[in-house]
Amino acid sequence: MDNISAGVRKPAVPANSRGSYLSSGLTVSNMGTCYSGDDALLLSRNHGISNVIFPGSLAYSGNRVKPEEPSYTGCEDRMDPIFLSYSQANGVPQESKLATYMNRQNTSTPTSTVNQSLAKNLAGLSLDAVVSLKKVTPQAPEFVPAAGGGGTAGNTVAGNGSPDFLNSFTGLSSSGGPQATFGSRRSSLESPLSASPRLTPQPSPPLSNCSPTPTLDKTPITPVSTYQENVGGTTYFYPTTVAVAGAAGGGEAAGLNSSGMSSGSSVVPSVVLPSFHVYPGTPTHLASIKGKSTTPAAAFYVANEIRMETLHRNALVLAQPDPEQFPELPSEIDNYHELCPLKPVPSNSMHKSQLLGYPMSTYKATNTKTGARYCLRRVHGFRLPNTKCMFLVDMWKHLQHSNIVQLREVFTTKAFGDYSMIFVYDYHPGSETLLMKHFTPSEPLNGYADPFSADPTAPRPYSHQKNALLRQQHGGGSGMLPEGVIWNYIIQLTSALRVIHAAGLACRTLDPTKILLTGRSRLRLSSLAISDVLTFDTTSPNPLQLIPHFQQEDLTALGKVILALACRSLMAVQRENMQTSLDLVARTYSNDLRNVIMYLLTNQQQQQHKSVTDLMPMIGARFYTQLDAIQIRSDVLENEISKEMENGRLCRLLVKLGTVNERPELNLDPTWAETGDRYMLKLFRDYLFHQVSEDGRPWLDMSHVVQCLNKLDTAAPEKICLMSRDEQSILVVSYAELKHCLEQSFEEILNAATKRDQIA
Numbered sequence: 008m009d010n011i012s013a014g015v016r017k018p019a020v021p022a023n024s025r026g027s028y029l030s031s032g033l034t035v036s037n038m039g040t041c042y043s044g045d046d047a048l049l050l051s052r053n054h055g056i057s058n059v060i061f062p063g064s065l066a067y068s069g070n071r072v073k074p075e076e077p078s079y080t081g082c083e084d085r086m087d088p089i090f091l092s093y094s095q096a097n098g099v100p101q102e103s104k105l106a107t108y109m110n111r112q113n114t115s116t117p118t119s120t121v122n123q124s125l126a127k128n129l130a131g132l133s134l135d136a137v138v139s140l141k142k143v144t145p146q147a148p149e150f151v152p153a154a155g156g157g158g159t160a161g162n163t164v165a166g167n168g169s170p171d172f173l174n175s176f177t178g179l180s181s182s183g184g185p186q187a188t189f190g191s192r193r194s195s196l197e198s199p200l201s202a203s204p205r206l207t208p209q210p211s212p213p214l215s216n217c218s219p220t221p222t223l224d225k226t227p228i229t230p231v232s233t234y235q236e237n238v239g240g241t242t243y244f245y246p247t248t249v250a251v252a253g254a255a256g257g258g259e260a261a262g263l264n265s266s267g268m269s270s271g272s273s274v275v276p277s278v279v280l281p282s283f284h285v286y287p288g289t290p291t292h293l294a295s296i297k298g299k300s301t302t303p304a305a306a307f308y309v310a311n312e313i314r315m316e317t318l319h320r321n322a323l324v325l326a327q328p329d330p331e332q333f334p335e336l337p338s339e340i341d342n343y344h345e346l347c348p349l350k351p352v353p354s355n356s357m358h359k360s361q362l363l364g365y366p367m368s369t370y371k372a373t374n375t376k377t378g379a380r381y382c383l384r385r386v387h388g389f390r391l392p393n394t395k396c397m398f399l400v401d402m403w404k405h406l407q408h409s410n411i412v413q414l415r416e417v418f419t420t421k422a423f424g425d426y427s428m429i430f431v432y433d434y435h436p437g438s439e440t441l442l443m444k445h446f447t448p449s450e451p452l453n454g455y456a457d458p459f460s461a462d463p464t465a466p467r468p469y470s471h472q473k474n475a476l477l478r479q480q481h482g483g484g485s486g487m488l489p490e491g492v493i494w495n496y497i498i499q500l501t502s503a504l505r506v507i508h509a510a511g512l513a514c515r516t517l518d519p520t521k522i523l524l525t526g527r528s529r530l531r532l533s534s535l536a537i538s539d540v541l542t543f544d545t546t547s548p549n550p551l552q553l554i555p556h557f558q559q560e561d562l563t564a565l566g567k568v569i570l571a572l573a574c575r576s577l578m579a580v581q582r583e584n585m586q587t588s589l590d591l592v593a594r595t596y597s598n599d600l601r602n603v604i605m606y607l608l609t610n611q612q613q614q615q616h617k618s619v620t621d622l623m624p625m626i627g628a629r630f631y632t633q634l635d636a637i638q639i640r641s642d643v644l645e646n647e648i649s650k651e652m653e654n655g656r657l658c659r660l661l662v663k664l665g666t667v668n669e670r671p672e673l674n675l676d677p678t679w680a681e682t683g684d685r686y687m688l689k690l691f692r693d694y695l696f697h698q699v700s701e702d703g704r705p706w707l708d709m710s711h712v713v714q715c716l717n718k719l720d721t722a723a724p725e726k727i728c729l730m731s732r733d734e735q736s737i738l739v740v741s742y743a744e745l746k747h748c749l750e751q752s753f754e755e756i757l758n759a760a761t762k763r764d765q766i767a
């Protein structure tokens with residue numbers, strides 16, 4: 008909570024006048040509470056420089072108090088008597104600017120209506136919001152600021168901070184925030200809602216797992232539009248619309264009452280929701296997760312590691328081809344442009360894909376209609392004899408799974424100067440193949456060498472040297488994959504195969520060159536459907552006849568991939584190395600892993616029909632381990648999102664503010680940004696960003712900015728005190744009102760922009 012008495016921080020004031028505003032005898036009268044009934048605060052200075060009257064509280068339901076309104080009954084004893092003592096002839100302190108203004112006008116200003124029956128109606132004034140307010144009397148010592156110059160009384164609050172004084176106000180405040188008075192008169196910024204202005208922002212919360220203390224407000228307030236009048240250089244603001252509860256917090260806006268229950272619920276509210284959104288800090292169940300970033304910034308921003316990964320992926324999505332390097336690339340193919348090769352384009356048609364037997368190239372491309380990025384696989388020089396195979400393409404297109412790169416469409420093109428077939432897939436930036444990840448020689452193997460490598464210097468299988476090496480690997484720190492990683496891969500690959508086979512299809516490209524690894528451990532089968540199209544037999548009466556056979560081949564291919572991963576060698580799956588490889592697996596890993604491999608690689612003749620579902624009991628409880636890991640990961644990411652969600656929301660809010668603030672002109676009005684609602688927003692901008700410490704140094708506190716923006720965004724009823732740069736005007740205004748001003752002003756700009764568009 009603020010400690011206004013510390014007097015450390017204050018609204019932005021010019022350096023040359025620092026420290027003076029609290030001691031310059033400002034008089035603050037809460038006119039809105041009981042004098043004019045229009046909820047306006049008159050802030051005047053003893054030395055009578057121009058002032059601003061501005062709507063303070065929004066508890067009143069109209070511009071002016073209407074004495075006959077039944078809702079304003081029974082509250083006299085709840086009113087701060089200090090205001091009663093000010094009830095002068097017209098209900099307005101005669102020394103106030105508003106009184107001067109009204110006297111000068113001597114006309115039937117709305118306030119005069121108040122005057123006639125104010126005394127009567129004050130007795131019956133009823134405001135729910137003040138029911139719980141602590142009753143104080145003018146005689147209470149804490150309410151009698153020292154007479155005389157501004158310095159004394161002002162110091163009581165801003166300088167020395169009489170605890171009694173503050174406590175009594177704190178007791179009045181539903182927000183629990185400190186209150187303030189200025190100058191030599193008995194005065195208060197206390198509003199009918201007890202949402203006092205904050206002269207100083209909240210202190211920074213501790214960085215670890217902590218967030219600014221939210222202010223709890225039970226009474227949501229709707230901003231009111233204001234009517235303003237300039238009299239002799241003084242601007243008077245009056246509310247013009249009815250304040251309606253219900254627009255303050257997000258929960259309220261979503262039709263929830265303060266308990267978070269639906270409005271129709273008869274359950275008695277037992278909790279009070281904060282009136283603004285803020286990230287509440289890392290949940291305890293994530294605080295102890297290993298590998299979590301512990302930097303202070305990680306408490307409020309997305310973890311560095313995730314940020315870097317995301318930035319990298321986004322950069323890859325946006326990457327453009329270098330036109331000088333790829334001059335031969337067509338600028339557009341069908342609905343795709345910005346082709347960016349993902350691997351070197353084969354220079355001649357003899358360079359064929361090892362797996363598919365055709366020259367192939369892979370590109371990232373942008374859809375011209377949607378702007379989305381896709382992965383295009385081009386089969387060079389392939390001419391589709393007819394479209395009979397397209398039913399298979401449709402089957403693949405409908406297959407959606409988290410371990411599959413989804414096929415989107417297939418078409419032929421002559422844009423490359425030949426007959427090419429294009430398979431369009433989802434693009435997963437930053438993916439690498441299993442081959443690149445686990446079988447590239449460049450990868451450091453931490454002393455482990457491929458036991459099947461042809462390199463004569465490498466250890467031979469089952470040589471003394473190799474066995475020693477294996478023992479060392481088994482002890483940890485080796486280049487062999489941890490068994491958990493292999494099981495993780497098995498679960499993902501079998502998961503994909505399960506849906507493919509269940510759909511009556513077969514993968515046919517289950518190979519380390521066609522299994523993509525994205526991020527830490529997400530596997531996806533790629534290049535699906537290509538084999539089906541390229542080898543489609545148009546003369547066959549039943550093109551699906553061979554699918555069961557291909558499914559059995561998928562399972563064998565899966566066994567080979569697992570064996571190769573377990574031995575970290577593609578040569579491990581060659582027929583002559585097979586037995587050696589299985590022995591190696593038996594020594595290094597659990598029996599379960601060996602059994603899975605054995606099951607998948609056992610000759611089909613010996614085994615009737617293999618099925619991917621047979622593997623599920625072999626995987627067994629490892630499913631749970633995987634599920635647990637995924638759910639923890641999901642928790643972590645959800646937490647990261649909740650941090651960034653707040654940041655994104657604030658960014659949009661800042662964009663709005665920036666669009667309004669300092670706008671040179673609007674609709675040919677060069678003073679637009681400096682007048683009316685915009686003036687308040689300008690002062691709010693100063694309050695947000697330009698505060699200075701007592702000795703004039705810039706005061707920087709991110710939590711202050713974040714808190715204020717959050718309160719603005721949710722139209723919190725809490726009030727703040729804004730001061731003009733020349734110190735001549737002070738506005739006491741709620742976030743709700745500021746939000747309303749911002750929305751109005753931004754809408755004006757939007758309307759003007761649309762108008763111009765229409766003209767253009």
Ligand SMILES: Nc1ncnc2c1ncn2[C@@H]1O[C@H](COP(=O)(O)OP(=O)(O)OP(=O)(O)O)[C@@H](O)[C@H]1O
Nearest residue numbers: 349350360361369382412433434435438439440520
């Ligand atoms: N859907 C995709 N999203 C993102 N990147 C992909 C996608 N498909 C493939 N890639 C990447 O494109 C590159 C080339 O993939 P490709 O399958 O053509 O490899 P390859 O080993 O050269 O295959 P082949 O020998 O059959 O031509 C790889 O780095 C791979 O990670």
